[in-house]
Amino acid sequence: MSLPLNVVILGAGKGTRMYSEQPKVLHKLAGKPLLQHTLDSSGLLNPHKTIVVYGYGGNAVPEAINNPDYIWVQQSEQLGTGHALMQTVSALDSEGITLVLYGDVPLTQVNTLKTLVAIAGENRLGLLTIELANADGYGRIVRNKNGGVLRIVEHKDANEQERSICEINTGIMAIPTKHLLNWLKNLSNNNAQKEYYLTDIIEMAVNDNVEVVTSHPDHEWEILGINSKVQLAQVERLYQTQIAHTLLAQGVTLMDPARIDVRGDLVCGKEVLIDVNCIFEGKVQLGDGVVVGAHCVIRNSTVAAGTRLEPFTILDQCETGLNNKIGPFSRIRPGTQLKEDVHVGNFVEIKNSQVDSGSKINHLSYVGDSTVGKRVNVGAGTITCNYDGANKHRTIIEDDVFIGSDTQLVAPVTVSKGATIGAGSTITRDTPEGELSLSRSKQVTVTGWKRPVKKAKQ
Ligand code: UD1
Numbered sequence: 001m002s003l004p005l006n007v008v009i010l011g012a013g014k015g016t017r018m019y020s021e022q023p024k025v026l027h028k029l030a031g032k033p034l035l036q037h038t039l040d041s042s043g044l045l046n047p048h049k050t051i052v053v054y055g056y057g058g059n060a061v062p063e064a065i066n067n068p069d070y071i072w073v074q075q076s077e078q079l080g081t082g083h084a085l086m087q088t089v090s091a092l093d094s095e096g097i098t099l100v101l102y103g104d105v106p107l108t109q110v111n112t113l114k115t116l117v118a119i120a121g122e123n124r125l126g127l128l129t130i131e132l133a134n135a136d137g138y139g140r141i142v143r144n145k146n147g148g149v150l151r152i153v154e155h156k157d158a159n160e161q162e163r164s165i166c167e168i169n170t171g172i173m174a175i176p177t178k179h180l181l182n183w184l185k186n187l188s189n190n191n192a193q194k195e196y197y198l199t200d201i202i203e204m205a206v207n208d209n210v211e212v213v214t215s216h217p218d219h220e221w222e223i224l225g226i227n228s229k230v231q232l233a234q235v236e237r238l239y240q241t242q243i244a245h246t247l248l249a250q251g252v253t254l255m256d257p258a259r260i261d262v263r264g265d266l267v268c269g270k271e272v273l274i275d276v277n278c279i280f281e282g283k284v285q286l287g288d289g290v291v292v293g294a295h296c297v298i299r300n301s302t303v304a305a306g307t308r309l310e311p312f313t314i315l316d317q318c319e320t321g322l323n324n325k326i327g328p329f330s331r332i333r334p335g336t337q338l339k340e341d342v343h344v345g346n347f348v349e350i351k352n353s354q355v356d357s358g359s360k361i362n363h364l365s366y367v368g369d370s371t372v373g374k375r376v377n378v379g380a381g382t383i384t385c386n387y388d389g390a391n392k393h394r395t396i397i398e399d400d401v402f403i404g405s406d407t408q409l410v411a412p413v414t415v416s417k418g419a420t421i422g423a424g425s426t427i428t429r430d431t432p433e434g435e436l437s438l439s440r441s442k443q444v445t446v447t448g449w450k451r452p453v454k455k456a457k458q
C-alpha cells in the first residue's frame with residue numbers, strides 16, 4: 001500500500017534579482033505563473049494534500065492562484081528552507097511522504113517526480129540530484145567511499161574539497177514524514193547563512209538509519225531555478241522549444257519552430273501549418289488543414305477544418321466554421337461565431353456576432369452585436385452603429401442581403417431577406433424583403449463652379 005503523499009511547495013522568497021515588486025513565483029512562464037507550473041505537474045501525482053509556503057508579497061500569491069484546494073501557509077520571515085518546512089508541520093499527514101518542491105523550478109517532469117516518490121518509503125528518503133559541470137552556489141552531495149550519501153553541504157559552508165564535488169542537491173526530495181517531523185525539531189541555524197537548512201536532515205537521516213536513495217532527472221533543464229529575468233527568458237525559450245518539438249512530432253508544420261509562442265493549450269488536427277511569429281493563448285483548437293499565416297494572435301478560440309488565417313489576424317474567444325478565409329489584418333472579438341465558407345478581409349472587426357455560411361465581409365468594416373444570415377455580402381466600409389452612448393443594440397441582416405459600400409446600419413435595425421442597400425446609406429429603419437433601400441441626397445452638378453485659388457503672399 002502506498003503512503004499518502006503531501007506536496008510542499010516552497011515559494012516564500014522575494015526573488016531579489018528579479019528587480020520586481022511582484023513575488024517571484026507569480027512571474028509568468030508561457031503565460032502561467034511559475035508556481036502554477038509546479039502545482040500543475042505535482043497535481044498529476046494526485047497528492048493527498050498540496051501545501052504552499054508563501055511569504056513575500058503577503059496575500060498576493062494565494063490571491064493570484066485563488067484555489068481553495070491548496071493549503072496556504074504563510075512564512076512571514078524567510079529564515080531558510082528548513083524554517084519554511086517547519087511552518088507546514090501541523091498540515092502534514094504524519095504517516096505519509098512529503099515531497100518538497102520549489103515554486104521557482106517550473107520544468108520538472110512528472111515522471112521524474114514519480115520516480116523520486118516511488119523510491120521513498122517509511123524508512124527511505126528520496127533525493128533528486130544531478131551532476132553539473134558548474135556546481136557553483138548549489139548544495140553538494142557528500143558520499144562515503146562506498147557511494148552512500150552522508151550529508152549535503154551548502155556551497156557557502158563547503159571547504160575546497162567539497163566544492164569540487166559536481167553532484168548537487170536539486171532541492172527536490174521525498175521524505176518520510178514521521179521522521180521529517182522529528183528532524184525539523186532538531187534543525188539549527190548555526191551555519192554560514194544563519195538559516196535553518198532543510199538539507200541538514202540528510203545527515204540526520206543517515207544517523208537514524210533512514211536510507212538516502214538518489215534519483216536523477218533525465219534533463220538538466222528540469223531542475224533549473226529562476227532567479228532573474230535572464231533565466232526566466234532562457235527557461236521560456238526552452239519551454240517553447242519543447243512545445244514546438246511536440247507539435248512537430250504530432251505532424252504540425254511550423255515554418256520556424258523557434259518563432260512560435262504557446263501560452264496555454266494548443267490542440268492541432270492533421271496537416272496544420274503555422275507560419276512564423278504566431279501567439280496562441282489559453283485553449284486554442286485548430287482543425288484539420290488549418291493554415292495560420294504569420295503574426296497571428298489566437299486566444300481561447302476554435303478554428304474549424306480548412307480555414308485559412310492570413311497574416312496579422314487576431315481571434316479572441318470566437319469560433320470559426322469550416323473553410324473560412326480570414327485576414328489579413330482581421331480582428332474577431334469575443335462572442336463571435338462564423339459558420340462555414342465565411343470570408344472576412346482586411347481591417348474588418350467583428351464582435352459578438354453570428355455570421356452564417358457563405359457570407360462575406362471583405363473590407364474595412366465593423367460588425368458588432370449582429371446576426372448575419374447566409375450568402376450576405378457586406379460592402380466595404382460598412383459600420384453597424386450598435387452603441388447609442390448608453391446601450392448596445394442588435395443589427396439583423398437576413399439571408400441573401402447585399403449591403404452597398406459605406407453603409408451605416410443604426411441599430412436596432414433589421415435588413416430583411418434578399419434586400420439591397422444602396423452604397424453610402426444611413427439605414428435607421430427596417431428595410432423590406434427583396435427591395436432596394438437607400439438613403440442618400442440627390443447628386444447635383446454646379447456648372448461653372450471654380451476651385452478656390454491660393455492668394456498671392458503680400
Ligand atoms: C537550496 C538548497 C541547496 C540546493 C538549491 C537548489 C537549502 C539550505 N539549500 O539553496 O542545497 O542546491 O536550493 O536550487 O535548502 N524558500 C522559502 N523560505 C525560505 C527560504 C527559501 O520559501 O525561508 C524557498 C525559496 O522561495 C525558493 C526555495 O525555497 O523557492 C529555495 O530557496 P533558495 O534561497 O533559492 O535556496 P538556495 O540557497 O538556492
Ligand code: CA
Binds near residue numbers: 225
Ligand atoms: Ca536558489
